Amino acid sequence: MSMSELAKNRTGKKISRKELILDAAEELFSIHGYDGVTLRQVSKKAGVKLALIDYHFGRKRDLFESVFLRRAKILNDARLKALEECERAAGPEGPSVESIIEAFLRPLEFVQESEDPGWKHYCALVAYINNSSVWGNVMIGKHFNPLVLRFIEALKKAMPGVREEEIFWGYHFLSGALTLTFAQTGRIDELSGGLCKSSDFQAIYNRMIPFFSAGFKDIEKDNADKTLSGA
Amino acid sequence: MSMSELAKNRTGKKISRKELILDAAEELFSIHGYDGVTLRQVSKKAGVKLALIDYHFGRKRDLFESVFLRRAKILNDARLKALEECERAAGPEGPSVESIIEAFLRPLEFVQESEDPGWKHYCALVAYINNSSVWGNVMIGKHFNPLVLRFIEALKKAMPGVREEEIFWGYHFLSGALTLTFAQTGRIDELSGGLCKSSDFQAIYNRMIPFFSAGFKDIEKDNADKTLSGA
DNA sequence: GTCTATACCGTGATAGAC
DNA sequence: GTCTATCACGGTATAGAC
Secondary structure, three states: OOHHHEEEOOOOOEEEHHHHHHHHHHHHHHHHOOOOOOHHHHHHHHOOOHHHHHHHHOOHHHHHHHHHHHHHHHHHHHHHHHHHHHHHHOOOOOOOHHHHHHHHHHHHHHHHHOOOOHHHHHHHHHHHHHOOOOOHHHHHHHHHHHHHHHHHHHHHHHOOOOOHHHHHHHHHHHHHHHHHHHHOOOHHHHHOOOOOOOOOHHHHHHHHHHHHHHHHHHHHHHHHHHHHHHO | OOHHHEEEOOOOOEEEHHHHHHHHHHHHHHHHOOOOOOHHHHHHHHOOOHHHHHHHHOOHHHHHHHHHHHHHHHHHHHHHHHHHHHHHHOOOOOOOHHHHHHHHHHHHHHHHHOOOOHHHHHHHHHHHHHOOOOOHHHHHHHHHHHHHHHHHHHHHHHOOOOOHHHHHHHHHHHHHHHHHHHHOOOHHHHHOOOOOOOOOHHHHHHHHHHHHHHHHHHHHHHHHHHHHHHO
């Protein structure tokens, strides 16, 4: 790697031009979506020549995928680790619903704490992809579903007797709430007249964990009711 | 209106070319987003000449807004009516949290029952807009927030003593889950191995209402706890 | 008032020369 | 790694036909 490929970001760390392109693309794609961004905009924002994007990533589609993949593994490894730890910490009867949801969400807090603003852009990009019927099933399905199924398994153990599909629906609701949070539209800020700050992920997770735990427990109660009445 | 402006849809009803353009644009925008659709694609799908779009709607942006506005009022009027009815039906102490959420969601069921497939496309479009940091605050804020604040008010009455911001957060979660449902990505279908059908809105609302009611009630309980411990 | 044919001109992704 | 050419496509404008 030659010196000319390196630049300094604001924390003083040297980063390659390839990374600069990824950073610029990440931010732009997260705001305007795939079709709303041109490679020229990316090259301008990254401060590199247009042709360098072609050199490093080839087609636009591949650049988009590279942006998505760069942080996917880091994110999911952190969540998997959190789940495994909460399983270890729990007794033989396994972790509670609440602690499983906590393991799913808490690792995301570093996004806000990180000095790298790219993580916030990345979350917005995940929101864009997750809501897209074009990209969602391909990219999220391929790279996030294995981890999600791991969490679903844990929830099933924590709620024995509950029908599988009910747990999947609960996850769907959780995923939707998280996605809208990631999207960072600022709508809740305005709607609430400034009472809620959509940028304060920690405040959100603090509320999401009990809120969704209550939802899941309601499923469990309902299912138990049905089992009883069916007996 | 001349005969030449009319065509027949599959239910045999005559619809104007202007409506055909709106229908085509609605479907395409809902799948590919604003930037992912060209006016030429719209004209082709609608079966009209390109210049006709310019004649009826002017700029692309204005077409997009026309598509969004066409059904917004119908949708929100139905929900407002449902809320008012549930308030009338309740005693002087006002409606329950559960019945308020029901009034928010149930009117959406006609979307699935309607013969007009455009309603499903419209919902996906709302999902796209609600998750977009570019369009969300402008269009959803302007045309949906007044209704939403009406529901928030009802929830506040149903949960006296709960801090306003907690209710806003609860709404944020509800909105996210609903948005992901609207988006119709089919991801939950695949994730669940076919157990869940994302097209079955009725099944979803049946589960959302108790799930989110439980979440809100948990907020209420928490708040009461804090009040007690603070006393 | 409704619709069509056609042209404009900037911009886009991409390929190939250097 | 970089520069430049290519060539299709995009939104929009306009003149005129029914």
